[in-house]
Amino acid sequence: MRRSPRVATRWLARFAADETLAPPPGAALESTADATETTAVAPEPPTLPAAMLDTARQTQARRYARQQQRLSLVNLGLGALLVGVLLFSGLSFWLRDTLAVVPAWQPFAGWLPLRVGAYFLALFLAAFIIGLPLSYYSGYILPRRNGLSTQSLGGWLVDEAKGLGLGLVFEILAVEGIYALLAASPRWWWLWAGVAMLCVTALLANLAPVLLLPLFYKLTPLPDGEVRRRALARAAQAHTRVRGIYSMNMSARTTAANAMVMGLGTTRRIVIGDTLLNHYTPDEIEVVVAHELGHQVHRDIPKLILTQTIITLGGLYVVSLILGATLRAFPQYHGLADPATMPLIAATLAIFGLVTLPLTNGFSRWVEHQADVYALESTGMTAAFVSAMTRLANQNLAEVEPSPIIEFLLYNHPSIGRRLAFGQAWAQRSPASDGAAQATR
Numbered sequence: 507m508r509r510s511p512r513v514a515t516r517w518l519a520r521f522a523a524d525e526t527l528a529p530p531p532g533a534a535l536e537s538t539a540d541a542t543e544t545t546a547v548a549p550e551p552p553t554l555p556a557a558m559l560d561t562a563r564q565t566q567a568r569r570y571a572r573q574q575q576r577l578s579l580v581n582l583g584l585g586a587l588l589v590g591v592l593l594f595s596g597l598s599f600w601l602r603d604t605l606a607v608v609p610a611w612q613p614f615a616g617w618l619p620l621r622v623g624a625y626f627l628a629l630f631l632a633a634f635i636i637g638l639p640l641s642y643y644s645g646y647i648l649p650r651r652n653g654l655s656t657q658s659l660g661g662w663l664v665d666e667a668k669g670l671g672l673g674l675v676f677e678i679l680a681v682e683g684i685y686a687l688l689a690a691s692p693r694w695w696w697l698w699a700g701v702a703m704l705c706v707t708a709l710l711a712n713l714a715p716v717l718l719l720p721l722f723y724k725l726t727p728l729p730d731g732e733v734r735r736r737a738l739a740r741a742a743q744a745h746t747r748v749r750g751i752y753s754m755n756m757s758a759r760t761t762a763a764n765a766m767v768m769g770l771g772t773t774r775r776i777v778i779g780d781t782l783l784n785h786y787t788p789d790e791i792e793v794v795v796a797h798e799l800g801h802q803v804h805r806d807i808p809k810l811i812l813t814q815t816i817i818t819l820g821g822l823y824v825v826s827l828i829l830g831a832t833l834r835a836f837p838q839y840h841g842l843a844d845p846a847t848m849p850l851i852a853a854t855l856a857i858f859g860l861v862t863l864p865l866t867n868g869f870s871r872w873v874e875h876q877a878d879v880y881a882l883e884s885t886g887m888t889a890a891f892v893s894a895m896t897r898l899a900n901q902n903l904a905e906v907e908p909s910p911i912i913e914f915l916l917y918n919h920p921s922i923g924r925r926l927a928f929g930q931a932w933a934q935r936s937p938a939s940d941g942a943a944q945a946t947r
């Protein structure tokens with residue numbers, strides 16, 4: 507129930523829709539304190555040694571991935587336990603009856619927003635408290651122990667608090683909306699909820715870069731210099747109306763590097779972590795920018811929002827079937843909009859999400875691969891692509907070759923091993939591409 511502990515990365519992933527690399531595992535984040543120095547001039551492009559895969563880091567990456575996966579499983583188990591107890595011990599009904607002290611204000615027949623809100627708060631707090639030790643361990647202790655986090659405990663706690671506040675606001679609105687629809691339209695609530703979800707997601711995707719992201723990070727336009735010049739030239743080549751290329755102070759929270767496209771319409775932008783800008787060659791950064799432009803050219807953010815909506819709609823429909831059957835079998839429920847149905851709805855949506863996860867991840871991997879194809883097609887810089895991927899694996903403690911089953915189930919980007927193999931195969935097919943293409947295109 508408790509969502510992934512990496513608060514800022516989670517909010518990033520939710521609205522950025524897409525990143526060069528999967529969110530750095532355990533990249534905890536916070537404190538905007540360091541973000542004041544806005545350099546107007548880019549530092550000299552660093553001269554870096556050729557990227558070589560670090561075998562010691564790979565051993566550490568494998569261990570780190572196992573630890574995080576085990577913790578996710580424990581987290582999942584705890585969530586299942588909480589929901590199971592609520593559903594099968596009668597606790598859910600007890601909680602509803604206890605909360606009968608809350609006024610039964612009804613804006614319209616069947617909708618009890620105050621009781622629904624109180625019930626949700628009780629569940630939210632229980633899930634938060636149960637999940638807290640785990641999120642502290644996986645979101646703070648493990649990343650620090652592995653040198654991925656640059657945050658203080660205070661900073662991490664502030665991030666947690668912000669994430670908790672945001673989660674609370676959005677989730678309570680969603681829950682109230684669903685219960686209002688359950689009361690108003692018992693037959694079609696799931697369809698209306700899906701439509702509302704689509705509108706809200708599109709709105710949030712638009713507002714995230716200007717409203718949500720600044721709560722965690724500071725975005726500054728990419729400083730003048732070679733990197734900016736090259737990025738703008740690639741954007742012009744892509745004929746895409748990017749509204750800006752920004753640097754983000756990821757280093758305030760993590761040592762891991764990343765880049766992403768985010769926003770919709772007028773807020774559409776490419777965002778590159780300072781952790782990437784400071785540690786990669788101009789060629790490597792250019793090929794990463796080209797990957798992000800590939801997402802713009804392919805309109806991947808609207809595409810991902812749409813597929814997510816279709817999946818959500820499917821989940822809500824399954825909920826409507828299960829709710830109907832449960833209500834017929836168990837007279838203890840007072841109706842669809844009875845707050846006691848909340849654990850059942852949550853459990854059904856969670857199980858549906860888990861079952862469809864390989865599907866959504868598979869789609870995301872395909873979208874990512876297409877962006878890689880675009881990056882190599884448009885730049886021809888295969889050597890830079892391969893070395894950028896190698897550097898990312900070393901820096902982000904990313905497992906280069908995860909077990910195929912783990913990759914199939916959990917990876918929303920192709921593994922770095924696959925991306926390296928793809929780059930190398932591309933180089934063999936068109937060996938003259940590097941450099942020459944840069945001059946001609």
Ligand SMILES: [Zn+2]
Pocket residue numbers: 524525526527797798801874877
């Ligand atoms: Zn991508």
